[in-house]
Amino acid sequence: MRSAYAEVLRIAVPLMISTGMFSLVLFADRTLLFQHEPAEMGAAMAAGNLFWVSICIFVGIASMTGAIASQYVGAGRPNRIGRMLWQSVWFSLATMPLFLTLAYFAEPLFKWTDQAPTLIPLQTVYFQILMWGGAGEVLQTALSGFFSGTHRTRTIAIVSVVSGVLNLLLDYLLIFGIDPGWWGGDGDVVLELGIAGAGIASVISFWFKAVCYAAILxxxxFRNSYGIIRGLCFDRRMMWRLAYFGFPAGLMYVTEAGAFSVIVLMIGRLGDVPLQATTMAINFNMIAFIPLVGMSIAASVLVGQHLVRSGHEPAIRCVRAALTIAWAYSAAWALAYWFGAETLISLYALNQSESTIPGDAALALKTAEGLLGFVAIYVLLDATQLILAGALRGAGDTWFVLIAGLSVSVVALTIGIVFEPTWEPALWGTDDLATPTTATTPTTMSDSVSGTLRxxxxxxxxxxxxxxxAMSARYLQGSWKRMRMV
Structure with a gap:
C-alpha cells in the first residue's frame, strides 16, 4: 500500500499545485474585484459560472485525452498518442465560432434569468470577454492531457504556476489601473478596467497556457517517441473514440456546473448582498475543492493505466490512497471553515478599515461567515465524489457518471424550485425596505431573504x-473493473 501512496503522490502533487494555482487566481481575482467594487465580485461569480457551463462540455471531451493517453501507455502503444492528440486539437479550435456566438446573446440571457438590474451590465461584459478565451481553455486542457497521461505532471505544474503569476499581475494592473505615481510621475490612473480587466487577464492566461504546451510538445x-508530427491528420475513428468517451464526461461537467449555476442564479435573484456572501463562501470552498481536481485526474490516469497493464487490484490500491489523502486534506479545511470562519472571511477586507466598508458589503461579510458552516459539512463528501468519479472515468465508465450526475442534479433542482420559500425583495431588516447608504457595522438581513438563502x-x-x-455505490459495485477504452 505504501507504493500506492508514493505513486499517487508522484502524479497528483504537481497536478494539485497546478489546480491549486488556479484556485488561488480565482480567489485573488474575486477579492480584488470586491476591493475595487463589491458588486463586481458577485457579478463575476454568476457570469464566470455561466462561462464554465458554456464551455465545460467541450473541456470534458478534451480532458479525456489524458485518460486515453494513459491507456495507450499501459498497452505499450505510445506512438498512437500523437494522432489522438491532434484530434483533440482540431476539436478545440472548432469551438471558437460557437463561443463567440454565445457571447453575443449574453445580455438577454442574464435578463431572462431575472438577475438584479444593477448586475446585468457587469455580468454581460465579463462573460463576453471570457468567451474569447473559451477555445484557449479547451485547447490547453487537451494539450495538458498528454502530460498527465504520460506522467509528466511536473510540466503541468510549472506552466500553471507561470500562467497563474501572469494572471495575478494582469489582474492587479487591469482592475485598478496603472498609476503614474508609482514611478514619481503625474497624471490620472490609466487602464482602470475593473471587471473587464479581470476578464482580459483570464483570457490572456488561457491562451498563454495553450501556447506553452504546444511549444513543449x-x-x-516528443515528436519522435509519440508520433506528434506523424499524427498530423484527421482520423475519423480516433475522433469518434474521443467523442464517445469524452461526450458523457463533458455532459457530466455541464450537469454539475449547470446545477451549481442555477443555484447561484436563484440566489442572485435575492439581491447583490446574498450573491456577494455566496461568492465569498464558494471562493473558500474552491480553495479546498479545486486542488483535489488534480488528485481526481491522477486517480483517473492511474486507474486507466493499471487496468490495461496489470489489472484492477493495483487500480483499487491507488484509489484507496487517493481517497485517504483527499480526506485528510479536506478534513483540515473543514476544521478551518467551522472554527475559523470569521478569520477567513475577514481576508476580503484586509486592505480596508471597518469605517470604509459600505453597509451592504459589511452585511455580506457577516453572512458569508455563516455560509462557511455549510461548506464544512459537505467538503469531505465533495472530495469523495470527485475522486471516485475520476476513477470511474479513468476506467471508461463515463456514461454512468453522466446518468448519475444528471439524475441527482435534476432531483435536487426540482426540490429546490418547487419548495422554495416565499420571499420579499426587501434586504435590510425584517420590515424596513430602505437601504442604508453607509454602515460601520453589519445590519440584519430580512427574514424572508435570509431563509431563502439558507x-x-x-x-x-x-x-x-x-x-x-451515487459514485460510491457504483465504485463498490465493481463493473468498472472490466472496462477498457483502447
Missing part, C-alpha cells in the same frame, strides 16, 4: 451528499 523527444445552501449541500452516495 514540438521538442524532438434554503438554497441546504439544496447545495444535499446535492453534494447525493453525488457522493
Amino acid at each position: 514540438l521538442k524532438p523527444q 434554503w438554497w445552501w441546504m439544496i447545495l449541500t444535499g446535492w453534494v451528499i447525493s453525488l457522493a452516495a
